[in-house]
Every structure is written in structure tokens, then in C-alpha cells.
Amino acid sequence: MNRTHHLLLSLSLAALSALPAGTACAQTVATDPWVRATVAGQKATGLFVELKSPTAARLVGGSSPVADSVEVHEMSMDGGVMRMRAINALPLPAGQVVMLKPGGYHVMLMGLKDTVKAGDTVPVTLTIEREGGKVETLAVRAPARARPTGH
Numbered sequence: 001m002n003r004t005h006h007l008l009l010s011l012s013l014a015a016l017s018a019l020p021a022g023t024a025c026a027q028t029v030a031t032d033p034w035v036r037a038t039v040a041g042q043k044a045t046g047l048f049v050e051l052k053s054p055t056a057a058r059l060v061g062g063s064s065p066v067a068d069s070v071e072v073h074e075m076s077m078d079g080g081v082m083r084m085r086a087i088n089a090l091p092l093p094a095g096q097v098v099m100l101k102p103g104g105y106h107v108m109l110m111g112l113k114d115t116v117k118a119g120d121t122v123p124v125t126l127t128i129e130r131e132g133g134k135v136e137t138l139a140v141r142a143p144a145r146a147r148p149t150g151h
Contacts, residue, residue, distance in 0.1 A: 033142035068111025
């Protein structure tokens, strides 16, 4: 290790040791995010992702430059009919993976400003609320996947 690298490492370690205990904030992790590609004129699409929070939290919404609004939704069977509705929050139990997937919980991007084409990357910022009203934002870059044939 040369002198410059040694100095930088020493300074970095000194800076880290100067932080008060508990300064590091536990972050929610997003795995395999994707959005469904749209057709011309379609004004909404879904974001699907696996979320894992180290502490109990709730997914409460988000934002995206490609949409007017971002909402948390659930799909459920009601009298033999699949229904979708917005929910205020989706619980993220501590240490458990919560899957947002087609036919279940997902995030809707509403009021799309343009068509989302397969291969596009869609930026979405998810809003996660923790105990005591602490808010975490989680930046996600989701590739758009083509709709399965027959849909």
C-alpha cells in the first residue's frame, strides 16, 4: 500500500470512528425491480419488486418523474372477481421479504407521461415509514419488461 492510500484509509477510519453510535441508518433493500411495458395511450403500469426491511416499516407510496402519482395497491378475489384497490400502507415486517408481484401487492404508476417501452429503465422513489414517523426514501431503477403474449 503506498503512502497516499495509507493516508486515505487512516482518514476514512478516523472519520467513521468519530460518528456517534447508531448514526448508520438501516436501509430497506429492493431486489429485482421491474415495471410492465405499456402500449400507446396506456396511462398506468405496475412496479414489481421484492422489499426487505431490517426493522418493521411500511411502504406508504412514492414518486416517479414518468408518472403523475405512485400508489400502493393490492389485488384480491371478491366473489370470484379479481379486484384492485389502493391501500394506505403495506407492512414490511422486520427481516422478511415482501414480494410485490402481478396479482398481489404492487405499486401503480398512474398518469404516465409517455409510453413505457420494453428495455426502458424507469426511476421510482419509494417512500417507507418507520416507527416514530421516520421516513426513508428508496431509489429504484426498474427495467421495463414486455407484456406476456396473450395479455
